[in-house]
Amino acid sequence: MIEIKDLHKSYKMGSNSLHVLKGINFSVEEGELVAIMGSSGSGKSTLLNILGMLDVANSGEYNLDGVPIKNLNETKAAKYRNKFLGFVFQSFNLINYKSALENVALPLYYQRIPRKERLERALKYLEQVGLKEWATHLPSELSGGQKQRVAIARAMASEPKVLLADEPTGALDSVTSYEVMDLIQKINDQGNTILVVTHEDDIAHMCKRIVHLKDGVIVEDKKVKQVRASEYV
């Protein structure tokens, strides 16, 4: 599903350049649930942003579902993002003046799906994350866990190839974190490929594979026995 060869990324900071990713080789099969771990500054978020086409690498190859991702202009990147990827952010990033339902329907708007069908599909995904009754509520009326579940529903609405989650539990207490992880595991059970960036051990162990990043290189890549979040809920 994802194939990365010798990926480099550096940021210019004034006259210095900060080498963040120093040759990453990495691949993900369909249906995997991968945790990307590392302390802050290890380059894990940068890697996720490049995978999400929110940022571009300086050199290296990146194939997503057999499609080479390079030399993308903004319009093409936007189309690929819409078609291939779903995002979940630490700070939820819901649009605050739109209801939960409208937030979930937004990626479908950019796919030019008619409004009625869009809202029907959005409602289906809200139901999957257990928030059907909250469809008409604004983000400000939802709890943190509910917001993240809306964000996950939104990421899933466009039926992406890969779901990218950047510290999805970073702003949540542990009980709510496990609820969200439970949801992510269930989505994974349906065969979806998911990458989760986290620095929390317990969250990482709820995935099926842990990739450890340190100073811009992969220092460890191992399969683990998945801990089901439902045990804690």
Place this chain on the structure above:
Amino acid sequence: MFSWDTWKEIFETIQKNKLRTFLSGFTVALGILIFVSLFGLGNGLINTFDKFFQEDATNVLYLFPGKTTIPYKGYKSARRIEFENSDLEDIKKNFPMFLEYVTPRITRNKVVKYKNESNSYNVTGVDWGHQFAEKTIIMKGRYLNVEDVANKTKYVVIGRLVEKDLFGNVNALGKFIDIGNSMFKVIGVFQDDGGDREERGIYLPYTTLQLIEKNTDKINQIVTAFKPELGYVGAIAYENSLRKFFKDKKFISPDDQNGFFIRNVADQLNQNQQFARVLQLIVAFVAFGTIIAGIIGISNIMVYVVKERTKELGIRKALGATPNNVIGTILLESVFITTISGFFGMVVGIAILSSLGEKLAEDYFILNPYINTGVAVFATVLLILFGAIAGYVPAQRAARIKPIVALRDQ
């Protein structure tokens, strides 16, 4: 980009961001409203000017007698100058190339009676040409003519209000009124745009008035009109020729400014038209400034709007919005708001102007303020256009910004 779905999305955004909508809409509506009002009021001021000078004919010169201040050719100073009938003949004889008509004006205040009603009025002895000089409008009957003057008939033309005062609802035409103990036949009733004072006047042949006054040939004032096609230059030439001729005839020193006076309406009109033009220029300048201020206002708001929406636009981009989607969202929203509110401001402005009408004429000299619809629409479209251009620059920047940067911005 212009599908119904796009519009629906925009309506929703507008509805749910009321402050933003209000701010940009209010700026544009107010800008256009002030522009339309100012421009209209300026036009009203110019209207007052025009009307003021349209009460009387504009191709007319008035000659008033005065007193000399310089001794000349054996005459002492402080000599009173008088006009007489021969002066009228001389004007006709010497200035045919300029002359349209000439009429004397001898004004007396007399008690006028009809049956039991009596009142005092200004009674003016005139020639036929006076009708055109004063723009007197005959309501019924006729004005004085050449034969009335030649035959010294005892005919009068009375103002609308004189008829109302003395006759009430009775038709005055053909009735006889008593002026200074002589009986005169009313042959016409007139009205005048100059106001009540002029409509309380009575005209009779100047020859008749002179006959009553011991057959004198003295005249108070001479009113003469030049051919309108001569224009302003002709008017000044006529004025100078007349001045020279009468200084000569009445033995007044060429340097004496006070022997008699000439009031040249054309000269005054020219000055006042220049004043009106300057006024129009100032009004246009201020109105233009209002539009500029409006454009700057809407530009500021657009920059603020884009700034405020940076994060939202980043989210939209992460979810698959293309740069064109982003620019379209911002521009369509802004153009939609500015169009609606711009035309709202314009319509309100025009409504205010037309409701004013003559209400400000009395105290503020603003008569029938109006604005050419073309000018109003042009200004509105200009503001919308510049609002869009002002919105395009930050919108484009927002569209280019990387979603990762926009999202990092907490």
